[in-house]
Every structure is written in C-alpha cells, then in structure tokens.
Amino acid sequence: MSKDFSTREENFSQWYNDLVIKADLAENSAVRGCMVIKPYGFSIWEKMQAALDKMFKDSGHSNAYFPLFIPKSFFNKEAAHVEGFAKECAVVTHYRLKKSPDGKDIIVDEDAKLEEELIIRPTSETIIWNTYKGWIQSYRDLPILVNQWANVVRWEMRPRLFLRTAEFLWQEGHTAHATEKEATEEALKILDIYADFAENWLALPVLKGFKTPGERFAGALETYCIEALMQDGKALQAGTSHFLGQNFAKAFDVKFMNKENKQEFVWATSWGVSTRLMGALVMAHSDDKGLVIPPKLAPIQVIIIPIYKTDEEFALVSEKIIQIKKSLEKRGIAVKFDSRDTQKPGFKFAEAEFRGIPVRLAVGPRDVSNGTVEVVRRDTLEKSIYQQTDLENKITNLLDNIQQNMYEKALSFRENNTYKTDSYEDFKKILDEKGGFISAHWDGTSETEEKIKEETKATIRCIPVNNESEEGKCIYSGKPSSQRVVFARAY
C-alpha cells in the first residue's frame, strides 16, 4: 500500500493508473499491452462474473466454450465484420519451435508453418456461426441462448490497464432466433440486464440507448449500449448488445426449416461486457484516498481492526472481534479480522481506506467494557460509535445504505454534468471546461457526426431508448432535427 499517488484534480489519468497498480488490482506484464490481474482485482472481477452469470442463467442462457483460434478466411465472410476486426489482431503462423543451430537459443521452426494462419479471437461471431450451422436445422433447434466467458485479443497501440488492453477477459453472448422480433427482444432484454447489473451491482447509473450507424459494432444492424459517466466528465461505454440481423447466418449459410416448412436464414444477437468494467468501477467511485468499492462487489465488506497495547488487551479484544466476525458472517457478510502484529492501527486504517473496504470497525479494550464498536464507512468517511447489540442488523443496513448512497452520488454527479445546448460554441465550451454528457440536436448524417468528432473529439454516445421527439436544428449544420442525441468525449 502506498499513498504517494496523484489526486484526481492534479492528473486524473495518473491518479487512475496509480490507484489500479498500488491498490493491487492489476499491473502491466512483460508482454506489451497485456496485464496481470492481481488477486485483489481478480476477486472483484469474480464477483462481477458471478452476478452476471446468474442473471444470464436466470434468463435462460447457458455457457459453452468455442476455440481461441479463428481461421483467417472466416473473417472475410462477413463484409462489415472484416473491416472492423481483421486488422489489429494477433496472428499465429507457426506451430513449433526448435533449437537454433548453435544450440543456444530457440527459434521458430520454419517447417512448421501453418497452411492457413490462425487469428486469436478478437470476438467470436465467425467461429460460433460456423459452429451453429451444424446445430440448427429446424425451428425446433431455436432459440440457441449461449454465452461464453473467455479471453480475447485486440492489438492496442496505446494500452491502459483495464480500459484498453491487448488481451482482456469478457463474456460474449451469441444467440440464434427464428424471427427478427425475437432477436430484437433478446438484444433489448440483455440491455436491460446490463443496465440492471451496472446500477444495482456497480452502483453506476447508465444511459440506455442505441448507437448511430457510424458507432455500431462491425456486422450489426443495431448496437444497443449502456453509457456511464466518469468523474473526469468522460463517458465510458460499459456494455453493448447487438442485433445482427441475418448477416452472420448469411455469411455462414445457417438456415432453418420454419413452421411453414420453408428454409429461412437465422436471426442473431451478440452482446458483451469486459474487464473494462473494472476501470469504470474505479473511475466512477474512487477518491483521492484510494478505492471505493460498492459493498455488493467488495471481496472484503467489513474489516475489523484491533486496538491494543498489551498481549492481555489483544486477547481481550480478539475474543470480542471473533465473536462479532462470526455474527456478521452468519448474515453472509465477508469479514476480515486484521490481526497482524507487524502493523500499527494507523497503517491498517489507511490501508483499509486505500483498498476501498466499505466498512471498517475498530475494537479496543474500552469498546469491550462499554459494549461499543467504532464504525467508519468508506464512502463518506463518516465515523460513528455503535452499540454492539444487534450489530449484524446495523451493519447489514449500513452496507445497503453505502451501496445506495454510492449510486445516488454517482447519479447526482451525472445529473450535474449533463447539459443541454443548442449552440455549437456553447457545446465546445462545455466540452473544454466541464465535460459531461451533452444533449444536442444532430442532423442524422455521418458527415456531421464525423466533423464534430474531428473538431471536438466528442462522439455521439447514444440515442437514448424512448427518446423524446423534439423539433430543432442541428448544432453543427443547422439542418432540421427531430430529436436530441447524447454527445461526450469518451474512453
């Protein structure tokens, strides 16, 4: 643990990087662009996985596993997809190494060149739809509701821990349906699951919307997304769900016999969230004292620190702490008793704070005799003295309260940083001075979207679902517009 790290004010980007590394979430590896997710960081990711996995299964999805490798030719089968994904890829060309002639080194064995290169999956639509061809003959085989948890690789020129790494972990759902309607409903159902997960687990309010054609997933007819706002006023795309139409079915010739005994192409969706959410978690909630983790995702929810001078006092205090720990654990709370004798309480307090543990308890000899316990909540750093009576209920309520408070704080931050403007000058000024989401009129053309992006680095994050229609004029071209869209600079 270390506190010598930047503040958000000084340098948000440095603050983020310092925090991720020093709070033991992740670090850069010896392989450029690839990270090591450390045990503390991984345990948060595991909690995210468990929550999402349950939501997927409760809505009828199953997990499966498809190959890491994709034959190069597969990328060429779907025209839009190849443009988007067959570029910055890791390419496997050989399958053997051998000793160098002098015996000192190992070199690639040129005799072991693959006939066709294999690409490390950047996403799995192609290999999965090639597989689905064998699984689908009739409408009875549909729907297929499959998800996989996997690693994927997209070569990144400017990697950043969690936010943009060459290898990252994610889940990718790939579903197959008999009708367009069903596929669209599936894509929207997943969007709701993602939003629910972001709000109720990450304590992160999100805008649900759909992307403009220019921002769509390569191969999708519609990309739905959830967009969150970080503390520096930049947006972060936290999850996407794609309606793929029949594009991949056509590319891989996947047809089914419908109820009317006619051959038809299958309808598809795909959807994913990734370890990027770890970055969102940090940038949305943490502060200049360290991580702030929502209780539902905290590997340790309560840490108990003993205050003592003598061995006798330690024995006395420990007994009480173990009793408290047990009563909290019975309620399903993850508790750690920080019994190390190598560190002083002050160090332990700062460490617990830095690592974002939602609730910190301290118990000293006087607490034992008074029947009290000192309680500090991480989100507000507020200190209280609780009576030990009924402590498990009080702590359960406090954890709920912290989860809720973190959400509300993030929500009011977003509300305070969402602007509406009808002037391009004002638009640019907001972007430069404040950041945030900007709701503005747009003429609906890719040209205008591109121009605004070139001039301001702001992109259209989404067109909100259930957007209100409103007559207006495009802030850039002055042409008529029938609705506002949401702009921001983004990660």
Added chain:
Amino acid sequence: MSKDFSTREENFSQWYNDLVIKADLAENSAVRGCMVIKPYGFSIWEKMQAALDKMFKDSGHSNAYFPLFIPKSFFNKEAAHVEGFAKECAVVTHYRLKKSPDGKDIIVDEDAKLEEELIIRPTSETIIWNTYKGWIQSYRDLPILVNQWANVVRWEMRPRLFLRTAEFLWQEGHTAHATEKEATEEALKILDIYADFAENWLALPVLKGFKTPGERFAGALETYCIEALMQDGKALQAGTSHFLGQNFAKAFDVKFMNKENKQEFVWATSWGVSTRLMGALVMAHSDDKGLVIPPKLAPIQVIIIPIYKTDEEFALVSEKIIQIKKSLEKRGIAVKFDSRDTQKPGFKFAEAEFRGIPVRLAVGPRDVSNGTVEVVRRDTLEKSIYQQTDLENKITNLLDNIQQNMYEKALSFRENNTYKTDSYEDFKKILDEKGGFISAHWDGTSETEEKIKEETKATIRCIPVNNESEEGKCIYSGKPSSQRVVFARAY
C-alpha cells in the same frame, strides 16, 4: 440424441468418441485439434470448476489472471522446461492483417512483424515467475497461493476430444514459499485435494503417487499425481502437483530476505487439472446405453416425465409434477420437467438415459390417484415404485446412494483389474489380454523404464505414496529392487 453408436466391447475408442459427440458434450471445431465444448458438456465442467474452486479457496488460495502470451525468450530461461514445452507451441509472429492488393482477400501485414515472437502459453510457470519477481522482497510477502483458470495451447498431432486437444481449459496453481518443507507440504496438500475431488465428486478412485524422473513435469524436482483406471484397462493421469524446488526462482532471479536477513531463492509448486477430467468421467462410468454422470456433477439430477393420453390427463399429471419438482428443488436438487409435447415418453426415457441423468421419474394418471411415482436410477437401471410421501428425502438418499455406488463400482473394477506379477512374460500377457494396473518390481533405472515402454507401451504410472518396501527383482533386468511400482498403458 441418437443410439446408433458403438459398444465398449466392439470399439472402446469409437464408443467414447460417439458418446462425447452424440450426448452433446463436445465436438470438433473448424480449427484442427480444437474442440467446441457444448452447453451440456460445459455445464458439467462448470460443476467441476465450482467444486474445485471452493476447495482451493477453503485452503487459502486466491485466483488471479496472467497473460495468454509468453515472450519466446522466457522459455529458454529454465533448461529442463524448454525441452518439455518449447516445442509444439502456437507461435504469434504478427499483429496485423490487411487487404490483399486486389482487395479480395485479407493477408498478413508483413510490416507488423513482432520483434520477438509470442508463444501461446502451454503452461504459465515462466510468465508467472517473471511476475512474482516484482511481488516478492521479504519473507513477509510469502507464501503466495495463487491459482488461475485459463485456456492453454499445446499443439497436438493426434487430437482426441477432451483427452488431447490443442487448446484445453484448466486450472494452474502457482505457489511461492519461504522453505522447501512448506513447498513440499503444499504440493502434497493439493494432491490430497485432487484425490478428494476425484473420489467424492467424480466418483473415481485414484492412486496417489509420484512420478519417476522420466515422467516428471519439465522443470520439476518431484511430480505427484493421481492415476485412475478407465473401463478399457488403460490408465489416465487425472491431475498433477509439482514440487519445483528453486528452479524457476533461479531462472527468473526471485529472491527474498528471510527472517535471518539473508537473501534466498524462493521455493515453488505448480499443479493442475484440465478438461481431460471430462474424458475420465465418461470413460470411467458410462455404458453402452450412454452417459452415466455422478449426481454431484449432473447438471440435471432428476428428470420428470409425464405419462398421459389426453389434455385433461396432462393437466392432472402436470400439476402433481410441478408440486414434486418444487419439493425436490427446495432440497437443492436440480430437477427438469420434460413437458415437451413433441416427443413420446419412450423417446424421453431413452434420451434421459443417454444423457446420463441420475434419476428419472415418471408420473401418470394412475400414479396421481395411487400417490405413487415410478423411479429409475441410471447407474443400475433399476426400476422402483415410490410412494409420494416424503419423496424429497427418498430422492436425496437415492442420489447419495447412486454417487456412492458409482464410486464403489469403479473401485471394485480397479481392484479386479490390478495385478501383481514377478515375470516379464506374465506382465506382457496381462497387458495384452486384460490391461489394468500392474504392480511389479523395477530396478529404478531410466534405461529399463524406457525399454519396457518401447517393448510394451506400458509406462510407470506412479510410485504410490506410502509404498510398502519389499525386496524383489526387476521384472525386466533381474536386478534388485526394493519396492513395486505401478505400470499401465495409459491415455
């Protein structure tokens, strides 16, 4: 579902392959040597993962994640390791594709050649020890008890679903310790966990032992293993735990300050089990009617099939089934009500049997009026009529009983197929006629081990832990031997 598959007697290998494919566990993919693990197969693997993961965590281990890629030079750092692993590997040489000059194809962009090739991890000792160097300074940083769930790639010339695939899923534990004693204890603790898991979850009796130097993991000072016997009399290595000494610490210069303030190299273990266990599960228990899955790993433990002629009967029967389902689910049993109206009961029975569902219930109108239910257990195919009263307890007991019975059946199979011989002629005859484990004297030399392997294809599976010492003569060389070792032909 399909029953047109080989019997074990006719062709064990074909039976295995047919079963894996037709029971929807896995299939070959478009990429040679890589499999697709289908939802049904994957749900069994998930149950294995959950059980093992809990055992690891309960014994103090945490999960983390390390990069998929390993710089080629890392392999050269540990002499024995390079021999074992830097051969049949997938090699990444480029990081970009581009359009071919005619615009019709995509090709590897030769401008995007990596300075140093990256190897897809065949195992992660090198990248992990390179990382641990940054994590370890003092004895206070030890032990490190880390595991990762990951995919690995070892190019296979003769792939077989689950048993030998180019890409497979596994867990790999990598621990770092201050003393040799602690590392050895860790390796043995994991061996016990593996044996416990094999016996209590897979219902698979295993021999615990250690490998001869010739069969050790490349880079290990000692390889402990669990060895199981398949129904065709061949052995299968079901898990390994390695004591790595200070080999990787020396290769990556990982030292720590010990309590006496002296720099010392760190001691290491690594250990893993893989999707190979899925193959073991099939080959140990299944029969000519299909899969037989131990209840603790069965995604569906009880299937309920309605027997009816009219819609009224269906309504009547369904009501009772839903009631039974709920009462079983309350007890934590995974139940499926097979309510499809597109299939007849006979088909459903055969399908449930084929997919290895431990318990099948059938409920017809007469059962409703009599308060009965027809029960068939998959392991013995025994049929009974149960009174509905207290059914949840009866079924819970039946599932326990099936789990236990499967273990005992596998154990008596192993006992009936374990031989002791002092004659090489007899040894060869047993191998050819019966297979199984053969306990025989060996002179302790690699030369003899190699000769026996060349002549009979049998290998020394292990030297059992707590082996009895017994004076004898090597079956091959006639030289003196002080203990028997266990031979078998193996997967």
